[in-house]
Amino acid sequence: MKIPYLSFEKINADVRSELTPAFEKFIDSKWYILGESVKSFEESYALFNKTRHCIGVANGLDALILSLKALNIGPGDEVIVPSNTYIATWLAVSSIGAKPIPVEPRINTYNINPDLIEEKITAQTKAIIPVHLYGQACEMDAIIHISSKHNLYVVEDNAQSQGASYNGTLTGSFGHINGTSYYPGKNLGAYGDAGAITTNDSDLDKRTRMLRNYGSEKKYYNIEKGMNSRLDELQAALLSIKLQHLNLWNEERKKLANIYDQELKGIPDLILPFTAEKATHVYHIYNVRTSRRNELQEYLNSNEIGTLIHYPVPPHLQNAYTELGYGKGAFPAAEIIAETCLSLPLYPGLSEAEMYEIIKNIKYFFNS
Ligand SMILES: *Cc1c(COP(=O)(O)O)cnc(C)c1O
Numbered sequence: 001m002k003i004p005y006l007s008f009e010k011i012n013a014d015v016r017s018e019l020t021p022a023f024e025k026f027i028d029s030k031w032y033i034l035g036e037s038v039k040s041f042e043e044s045y046a047l048f049n050k051t052r053h054c055i056g057v058a059n060g061l062d063a064l065i066l067s068l069k070a071l072n073i074g075p076g077d078e079v080i081v082p083s084n085t086y087i088a089t090w091l092a093v094s095s096i097g098a099k100p101i102p103v104e105p106r107i108n109t110y111n112i113n114p115d116l117i118e119e120k121i122t123a124q125t126k127a128i129i130p131v132h133l134y135g136q137a138c139e140m141d142a143i144i145h146i147s148s149k150h151n152l153y154v155v156e157d158n159a160q161s162q163g164a165s166y167n168g169t170l171t172g173s174f175g176h177i178n179g180t181s182y183y184p185g186k187n188l189g190a191y192g193d194a195g196a197i198t199t200n201d202s203d204l205d206k207r208t209r210m211l212r213n214y215g216s217e218k219k220y221y222n223i224e225k226g227m228n229s230r231l232d233e234l235q236a237a238l239l240s241i242k243l244q245h246l247n248l249w250n251e252e253r254k255k256l257a258n259i260y261d262q263e264l265k266g267i268p269d270l271i272l273p274f275t276a277e278k279a280t281h282v283y284h285i286y287n288v289r290t291s292r293r294n295e296l297q298e299y300l301n302s303n304e305i306g307t308l309i310h311y312p313v314p315p316h317l318q319n320a321y322t323e324l325g326y327g328k329g330a331f332p333a334a335e336i337i338a339e340t341c342l343s344l345p346l347y348p349g350l351s352e353a354e355m356y357e358i359i360k361n362i363k364y365f366f367n368s
Pocket residue numbers: 059060061062085086088089131157159160180181182183193194195
């Protein structure tokens with residue numbers, strides 16, 4: 001039985017009958033940039049995320065860049081980021097000329113450890129970017145508390161956790177301004193690149209709308225130096241259809257994660273995901289850890305079971321960040337996660353038969 005790491009088969013089947021008419025309507029609309037579909041998706045996503053505003057942009061990285069720009073963060077400023085995240089979080093900070101200041105995660109949740117944030121705050125610190133990694137909400141009460149105490153902005157990186165919550169409040173609605181991604185493999189994925197900003201602040205809403213569209217409100221009148229980072233009309237139309245299914249798909253992800261939790265518990269040298277009190281997890285990624293990671297990945301691969309590593313090299317050890325001068329050992333928690341983590345297949349449509357095949361193979365690997 002060949003089981004890919006990710007399959008869009010069921011997701012596509014769930015929406016296919018709605019996508020085709022939407023595509024035809026899009027062509028016939030004869031309006032392809034910043035039209036009714038973007039407006040309508042932004043309203044729907046703001047409702048979904050329980051924020052006052054949503055601003056559609058070209059991708060998740062741009063959502064973070066535009067958010068930081070709108071807060072006037074730039075050269076000379078420092079922004080606190082997790083040491084273990086997808087590199088986009090760091091790149092957003094670097095690309096506006098500010099400096100990413102890494103903070104280590106808790107080793108059980110993999111999310112930024114609030115107890116380690118304050119010691120990294122300096123006079124230059126302007127913001128904290130919590131990343132709800134793999135789909136689990138960060139400890140937002142502690143993070144918000146620290147940010148108010150030190151007068152810092154919070155910019156959530158909500159790329160992996162659409163629909164997750166902390167203490168009943170949705171991720172992507174805590175920060176002053178937040179970014180998310182609709183990269184195809186995310187819990188809400190487009191058919192190409194797409195992303196969005198969410199905020200409750202009308203001034204930040206107005207400013208990011210301008211910044212994503214050449215810094216203009218009125219065509220050919222540029223108030224400031226903006227970017228071209230607009231959400232496509234077509235992607236917005238397709239995303240609106242998929243958004244209607246997101247809660248059900250997230251439920252299915254949770255159900256599948258529960259099966260892994262139940263069936264894989266008790267294996268020595270296999271660490272399963274841990275969800276913190278008050279947090280929910282929408283399992284963008286089902287991440288396990290083992291000291292025999294490479295062997296396990298090879299074994300599963302030889303049995304036609306796809307896995308991925310999120311992520312094999314932490315940002316501080318990437319060639320792109322040699323300028324910061326961090327060597328091996330600088331962020332041990334991020335490094336140990338990178339060395340031991342493995343993401344198992346988990347997506348809507350993964351059948352129970354497929355799951356038990358994966359589970360059987362993992363048990364066999366650890367028993368022999
Ligand atoms: C996917 C992702 C991004 C970037 O999204 P893109 O749409 O690919 O630019 C940012 N942060 C995290 C944590 C991500 O997983």
